[in-house]
Amino acid sequence: xxxxxxxxxxxxxxxxxxxxxxxxxxxxxxxxxxxxxxxxxxxxxxxxxxxxxxxxxxxxxxxxxxxxxxxxxxxxxxxxxxxxxxxxxxxxxxxxxxxxxxxxxxxxxxxxxxxxxxxxxxxxxxxxxxxxxxxxxxxxxxxxxxxxxxxxxxxxxxxxxxxxxxxxxxxxxxxxxxxxxxxxxxxxxxxxxxxxxxxxxxxxxxxxxxxxxxxxxxxxxxxxxxxxxxxxxxxxxxxxxxxxxxxxxxxxxxxxxxxxxxxxxxxxxx
Numbered sequence: 001x002x003x004x005x006x007x008x009x010x011x012x013x014x015x016x017x018x019x020x021x022x023x024x025x026x027x028x029x030x031x032x033x034x035x036x037x038x039x040x041x042x043x044x045x046x047x048x049x050x051x052x053x054x055x056x057x058x059x060x061x062x063x064x065x066x067x068x069x070x071x072x073x074x075x076x077x078x079x080x081x082x083x084x085x086x087x088x089x090x091x092x093x094x095x096x097x098x099x100x101x102x103x104x105x106x107x108x109x110x111x112x113x114x115x116x117x118x119x120x121x122x123x124x125x126x127x128x129x130x131x132x133x134x135x136x137x138x139x140x141x142x143x144x145x146x147x148x149x150x151x152x153x154x155x156x157x158x159x160x161x162x163x164x165x166x167x168x169x170x171x172x173x174x175x176x177x178x179x180x181x182x183x184x185x186x187x188x189x190x191x192x193x194x195x196x197x198x199x200x201x202x203x204x205x206x207x208x209x210x211x212x213x214x215x216x217x218x219x220x221x222x223x224x225x226x227x228x229x230x231x232x233x234x235x236x237x238x239x240x241x242x243x244x245x246x247x248x249x250x251x252x253x254x255x256x257x258x259x260x261x262x263x264x265x266x267x268x269x270x
Contacts, residue, residue, distance in 0.1 A: 002035030003164035005182035009034025010058045010244040012180045014251025015228055016042060017051045022259055029111035030169050032158040036113040036138040043111040044100050057098055058244040084146040088136050095132050104128050113138045114158035114165050123161045164211035176224040183208055184230035229254050
């Protein structure tokens with residue numbers, strides 16, 4: 001289960017490398033936002049080579065295409081006309097050139113992508129049909145990327161309602177769930193100085209609250225929950241993709257250490 005996290009999605013690449021290098025191969029994937037894109041890439045090729053291609057995707061300057069925001073985005077957020085600060089054309093090109101298939105059914109592994117419906121005020125899941133539009137919808141960060149309309153339904157980032165979709169993973173009735181939650185760390189937050197700081201902090205709380213609650217509930221009978229450690233990236237702007245290589249390596253090291261010193265790998269073939 002791969003949660004959302006914007007540029008912190010790079011951490012998941014290293015985490016995936018550590019997991020797959022140890023012979024832990026997913027049977028099914030669940031993804032949200034950046035995690036939806038990562039899930040699609042691994043569903044296409046759940047091997048070390050597939051992880052290598054995902055690593056290349058995150059470290060070849062693609063962030064400049066996906067998120068070319070300027071320094072005055074706080075002002076633009078309040079004054080810009082239209083429903084988003086930028087187009088999703090760059091992300092669309094990235095998906096179209098990177099994914100080897102166009103329909104969910106064509107991927108070697110099944111995977112599921114969540115978006116938030118502005119029409120029904122609920123989460124909406126995709127696991128069949130076209131792949132590109134649902135991933136664009138899942139990653140449509142409100143006000144930054146435009147909403148995506150699918151079958152008359154107006155959709156935005158899945159993280160608005162279910163950023164780390166543990167409930168969906170349980171619905172699939174697995175015997176083990178590996179959780180790739182890039183926000184799984186604690187750090188003191190500086191006091192907000194601007195209205196946008198308060199807004200972003202509040203949004204962050206709302207995104208994490210559901211997972212915090214669900215992960216503390218008794219797991220379904222027979223289901224093992226393996227919550228992988230994340231990494232505190234330190235001071236990192238939300239639009240900075242220049243540290244992806246560093247974050248990938250730090251994610252790999254942290255997950256490798258966790259797996260090698262815990263029982264998470266034991267019985268992996270059961």
